[in-house]
Amino acid sequence: xxxxxxxxxxxxxxxxxxQILFERxxxxxxxxxxxxxxxxxxxxxxxxxxxxxxxxxxxHPASAKSALAMAAVSGILIFAVFIVTTILFLVGSxxxxxxxxxxxxxxxxxxxxxxxxxxxxxxxxxxxxxxxLLFYVLVVIATLRYTRGIAARMRSTVPxxxxxxxxxxxxxxxxxxxxxxxxxxxxxxxxxxxxxxxIALENASLATALERGMAxxxxxxxxxxxxxxxxxxxxxxxxxxxxxxxxxxxxxGLVPMGLVGAIFYLxxxxxxxxxxxxxxxxxxxxFVLVVWVLFVMVLVAGFICTFFQAYALYFLGGRYPLLxxxxxxxxxxxxxLQPSVPFxxxxxxxxxVAGEL
Numbered sequence: 001x002x003x004x005x006x007x008x009x010x011x012x013x014x015x016x017x018x019q020i021l022f023e024r025x026x027x028x029x030x031x032x033x034x035x036x037x038x039x040x041x042x043x044x045x046x047x048x049x050x051x052x053x054x055x056x057x058x059x060h061p062a063s064a065k066s067a068l069a070m071a072a073v074s075g076i077l078i079f080a081v082f083i084v085t086t087i088l089f090l091v092g093s094x095x096x097x098x099x100x101x102x103x104x105x106x107x108x109x110x111x112x113x114x115x116x117x118x119x120x121x122x123x124x125x126x127x128x129x130x131x132x133l134l135f136y137v138l139v140v141i142a143t144l145r146y147t148r149g150i151a152a153r154m155r156s157t158v159p160x161x162x163x164x165x166x167x168x169x170x171x172x173x174x175x176x177x178x179x180x181x182x183x184x185x186x187x188x189x190x191x192x193x194x195x196x197x198x199i200a201l202e203n204a205s206l207a208t209a210l211e212r213g214m215a216x217x218x219x220x221x222x223x224x225x226x227x228x229x230x231x232x233x234x235x236x237x238x239x240x241x242x243x244x245x246x247x248x249x250x251x252x253g254l255v256p257m258g259l260v261g262a263i264f265y266l267x268x269x270x271x272x273x274x275x276x277x278x279x280x281x282x283x284x285x286x287f288v289l290v291v292w293v294l295f296v297m298v299l300v301a302g303f304i305c306t307f308f309q310a311y312a313l314y315f316l317g318g319r320y321p322l323l324x325x326x327x328x329x330x331x332x333x334x335x336x337l338q339p340s341v342p343f344x345x346x347x348x349x350x351x352x353v354a355g356e357l
Contacts (some may be wrong), residue, residue: 001328002318003318004314004317004318006315013313016103019106020102021302021303024108030299031298033108034298034303034305035298036099037301039095040095041301042091042092043092043096044128045128045185045188046132093121093125093128094118096192097117097124097196098114099306099309100200101113103310104201117200131185135184139177139180142177146173190217192312193312194216195210195212195213197313201326202322212320219319220319231308231311234311235308238307242297242300245296249296253292261281261282264281313327
């Protein structure tokens with residue numbers, strides 16, 4: 001496979017995405033792969049609970065009790081969110097390795113790939129803990145600095161009023177968090193796009209994967225920087241297009257729901273239980289609308305996530321011979337790839353490592 005620049009990878013990645021999702025023309029397969037891609041992105045970094053700002057409102061004596069109650073409720077909610085995000089981190093990390101195989105080999109049977117990556121996923125999760133912890137420590141430091149400053153100003157203010165300098169301090173806090181997030185996710189993207197494929201395809205050790213992935217960065221820093229910038233630019237473009245699709249889908253969902261709601265109102269508005277029935281109908285209608293929008297979001301976001309996985313693999317493929325051979329076998333290129341065949345894993349010998357995984 002030829003070495004492609006960051007801009008030259010866009011076309012092959014787009015075609016690869018269409019081949020994977022649309023080649024067999026089965027909507028159920030498209031939805032399955034799109035959902036897997038979304039789950040993979042949901043497990044990016046581990047979200048650790050940040051309790052640093054829970055005491056900020058208790059500094060004023062008049063609001064101590066209410067602040068304590070709010071802190072308790074917030075703590076419970078933060079812990080619940082932590083449990084959910086931890087589950088997503090565990091499932092999503094393994095699904096990320098699966099999606100590397102799906103995009104690289106065009107295999108669409110998820111269960112064999114899921115079993116294959118049972119052992120390598122622990123190394124990948126351990127590696128991702130480093131940027132997760134870095135992000136957590138920096139956010140906690142910024143939060144403590146912000147909340148202590150606000151708490152000090154609140155001691156001299158009347159209850160119910162904002163302390164002086166609240167908005168400039170909040171703006172500064174927002175900019176700091178944004179900058180920290182950008183830096184940490186840049187590190188994560190480097191690990192995800194240049195280190196994870198070695199773990200997924202070769203079951204490489206962390207030391208080997210880091211050495212080979214960072215060698216790509218050292219050898220072509222200019223192309224890597226351009227790749228990262230194009231990744232951000234493409235994400236913005238896809239995000240704008242995705243939100244347009246979401247709004248159109250919500251509008252298209254509102255039209256039939258409005259007609260059904262109007263008919264339902266004409267049928268029950270004179271009933272003695274009209275208020276209860278209309279309330280129930282409103283709840284059901286909103287639930288159906290939310291499910292419809294989430295369904296469309298999975299379809300759109302799945303396509304976008306699959307494209308970015310293909311984009312990363314095509315950029316790395318010309319610099320990683322094994323991946324390049326998988327993406328473009330000898331005599332083929334991205335514009336004339338042969339149709340993929342159903343995945344049929346070869347039998348493994350009893351007691352082999354592959355059989356155990």
